[in-house]
Amino acid sequence: MPAKSGDSSRIVTIPNAISAVRLLFVPVFAILLARHDDAWAFVVLALSGASDWLDGVLARRLHQVSELGKILDPAADRLFILVTLVALAWRDVVPWWLVAAIVLRDVLMGGLLFPLAHRGYGPLPVHFVGKAGTFALLYALPLLLLAQRPDAWGTAALVLGWAFAWWGIGLYWLAGALYATQARRLLGATGAT
Template identity: 65%
Template sequence: MGTPGRTAPTGPAPERVLTLPNLISASRLALVPVFAWLALAGQDLWALAVLAVAGASDWLDGVLARRLDQRSRLGELLDPSADRLFILVTLVVLTVRDVVPLWLVLAVVGRDLLLALVLLVLTFSHVGPLPVHFVGKAGTFALLYAFPLLLLAQWAGAVGDTAGVIGWAFAWWGVGLYWLAAMIYLRQGFGEVVRRRRRA
């Protein structure tokens, strides 16, 4: 993953597999079922701890990839995949527990389905994957911060009330930025297809 401002570097990424950032991203993927089991079992403190570790690794793997010069094609694929899977599973779990409404799941899943369709069109048009945009990373960042706060909001008292307000602020911003990023990707993808056809 990385910080919200991380964008894909220019030029092809090296074909490296066993790098520290990739191991961190893979570990985050492994935490997805752990969080789901803990949250569904009502072990909220442990579930919050897993979310905190996942959020920290989201920042850490991007920093290490840049500072250690360990950027790789696998990392560019693994990082957003871990993001999306964690967001999807967390949303489903929180919906099952009536922490968040169904529309939030549909808004996030609908956006990802739209981008999957765009990626399919780009692939058939022989256009490479679009670079990660700041807005998309910011949306992911906001959603990953929203989830532990919304889970914490289930606690009674001032802590839960405050967490709920802040958590929903992050959730609204996250969904808004998520869809704004989708519009940016659509515009970029359409522009690349048009340019390739003109050159052809």
């Protein structure tokens, strides 16, 4: 998509730095989870979810919305969700079908990037439904990790975690349908089928 008025080509911004740090914490989280250091893994995962919200707020308030940020932030979200899901499935915290449901949607959305780029379009603007689905998943994952506790906190986290997970999956796929419709319109307008 063409840059909106006020979008910047700057690379070094506070929101981009937050997204970059979030990317750096992906392997840290994976190592913590592999070592069964669940308390620290939970902290890293919770901070990642909070930082995802923070970088968007700061980008708008500081007028630091950038083209790089429009790519870096969703990429950090997808990578963190993917690594977290695979690590949690590997630990038998979540079922593998959950990983497949999220990965399949992202693969289908990734397939839209090539025809859009071929027609001169950048990534589609983030839709509220997509952001809500991502937030729901980013809340679900630490709760499902916390659900491993054998006490009332674990039970409450299990219920809340799965509630967020189901909402996240539904919103994630709904957003995928909205993005596919938007891409179809753009591609149809430029003569692609």
